[in-house]
Amino acid sequence: MKKSIVVFSIIVIVLVAIFASIYKDVDKSYLRIHIRANSNAEVDQLIKYTIKDEIVTMLTPLVVGCTSFDEVKNVLEQNLDNINRVADRVLSQKGLLYTAKSKLSTEMFPTRKYNEFVLEEGVYDALIVELGEAKGDNWWCVIYPPLCFTSTKNGSNVVYKSRIIDMINAWKNSK
Numbered sequence: 291m292k293k294s295i296v297v298f299s300i301i302v303i304v305l306v307a308i309f310a311s312i313y314k315d316v317d318k319s320y321l322r323i324h325i326r327a328n329s330n331a332e333v334d335q336l337i338k339y340t341i342k343d344e345i346v347t348m349l350t351p352l353v354v355g356c357t358s359f360d361e362v363k364n365v366l367e368q369n370l371d372n373i374n375r376v377a378d379r380v381l382s383q384k385g386l387l388y389t390a391k392s393k394l395s396t397e398m399f400p401t402r403k404y405n406e407f408v409l410e411e412g413v414y415d416a417l418i419v420e421l422g423e424a425k426g427d428n429w430w431c432v433i434y435p436p437l438c439f440t441s442t443k444n445g446s447n448v449v450y451k452s453r454i455i456d457m458i459n460a461w462k463n464s465k
Contacts, residue, residue, distance in 0.1 A: 320409065321362055321434040322399065322416035327426030328388055334426050337384055341377045341421065342429050346438060348376050353433060359415075362434040366394055366417050377419060388422030402430060404437055 325345070327338040352369065356362045366373075370392045377390030395418050401411045409432065417433065431438035 319359060319435075320414055320432055321359055321366075322409075322414050322430060323419070323433050323438075324416055324428045324430045325419045326421060326424035326428040328386075328422030328424065329426040331426070333386075334421070337381065337386065338421060338426070338429055340384075341380050341390070341419070344376050344380055345373055345419065348372065349433070353436070356434070359434050363394065363415065366433070370394070373417070373419060377421065381421070386422075390422075391420045391424075393418050393420075404431065407437065 323345075325338055325342050328334040349366075349369070352365050353362050356365060373392040374390050377392070381389060394415065396413060396415050397418070398413050399409075399411065399416070402409045
């Protein structure tokens with residue numbers, strides 16, 4: 291009896307260690323983007339989406355060819371001032387008196403769902419774009435791997451795959 295309890299305990303410890311290392315790696319393999327609206331007022335929420343469109347348009351050609359997390363993070367670091375300029379230009383054109391502040395940060399995020407993709411609660415690196423007081427609802431997506439930053443080249447469609455989604459689908463199909 292004691293022997294089976296010891297063996298069972300060892301198996302549980304090994305499985306917990308394996309899953310902990312897998313989930314630790316998953317969190318570090320994503321780079322998120324959050325655009326935080328000034329408030330939840332309709333005008334602030336609408337401008338958030340306009341700014342999102344402009345930032346995505348600006349960043350897409352810069353990050354679409356990137357093949358690693360570090361490469362994307364480096365491109366973002368080099369373009370924080372440009373991101374602020376794009377957001378501030380839109381805010382100014384719309385007659386709003388507040389400005390934007392962009393930063394790369396590591397933060398705790400709740401579980402989020404993007405279409406059928408779920409990003410679990412955890413600590414993630416992210417590009418944070420704060421509009422004004424940044425007290426309103428945010429728009430979010432994933433820059434790396436690209437869920438919202440895609441492009442086409444020479445008329446061909448680019449298809450991005452997620453290692454995590456492939457693993458989940460393989461597990462579901464094995465049942």
